[in-house]
Amino acid sequence: MRRLSLGFDIDGVIANFVDALLPRINSERGTSFTELDVHTYQLDVSLGLSPDQIEKYIGETLQAVIHPLPGAIEGLTNLRAQGHSIALVTSRRAQGIEVTQRWLEETGVPHDQLLFGLPKRELVVGIEVFVDDDPRILLELVDSVRHLFVFDHPWNRELETVHRVAHWRELTDAITSLAKDPG
Numbered sequence: 001m002r003r004l005s006l007g008f009d010i011d012g013v014i015a016n017f018v019d020a021l022l023p024r025i026n027s028e029r030g031t032s033f034t035e036l037d038v039h040t041y042q043l044d045v046s047l048g049l050s051p052d053q054i055e056k057y058i059g060e061t062l063q064a065v066i067h068p069l070p071g072a073i074e075g076l077t078n079l080r081a082q083g084h085s086i087a088l089v090t091s092r093r094a095q096g097i098e099v100t101q102r103w104l105e106e107t108g109v110p111h112d113q114l115l116f117g118l119p120k121r122e123l124v125v126g127i128e129v130f131v132d133d134d135p136r137i138l139l140e141l142v143d144s145v146r147h148l149f150v151f152d153h154p155w156n157r158e159l160e161t162v163h164r165v166a167h168w169r170e171l172t173d174a175i176t177s178l179a180k181d182p183g
């Protein structure tokens with residue numbers, strides 16, 4: 001089995017950010033949004049909010065309780081046990097660094113490296129497998145990363161050119177198969 005250099009986005013791949021964000025917006029604005037309403041990666045457009053409003057809710061949500069996506073911790077633990085390295089690559093802004101480090105520690109997210117910023121293209125040097133839920137970022141990485149995966153959500157269904165995984169079990173199996181492939 002080959003040892004691969006793996007990279008993962010945090011929100012929408014490891015952290016169930018939208019699940020923590022929507023109840024906050026719903027209770028304050030009397031709406032009843034679900035994940036299905038987030039049909040584009042631009043949250044403000046999907047939810048009919050201004051850029052300032054969505055920034056406020058995102059900032060508040062980062063400080064609130066965010067659960068990991070089902071199977072994420074187990075999947076990362078298994079991949080690390082196979083000998084792969086794990087880099088977390090997030091576009092969370094500078095003010096999110098401390099809260100992100102705390103969340104990763106408290107949630108027990110296995111990783112070797114934590115990288116912040118944009119463009120991700122400049123951060124994924126040497127990474128052989130990368131997983132994200134943002135179609136714009138995945139398209140930008142097509143020439144830089146050999147194996148890309150899109151983690152399925154309503155906001156990325158229009159992306160048809162990247163290998164789609166529906167949940168962590170499928171993702172872990174796909175990466176394990178890559179590692180067994182001598183090519």
Ligand SMILES: [Mg+2]
Binds near residue numbers: 011012133
């Ligand atoms: Mg994301």
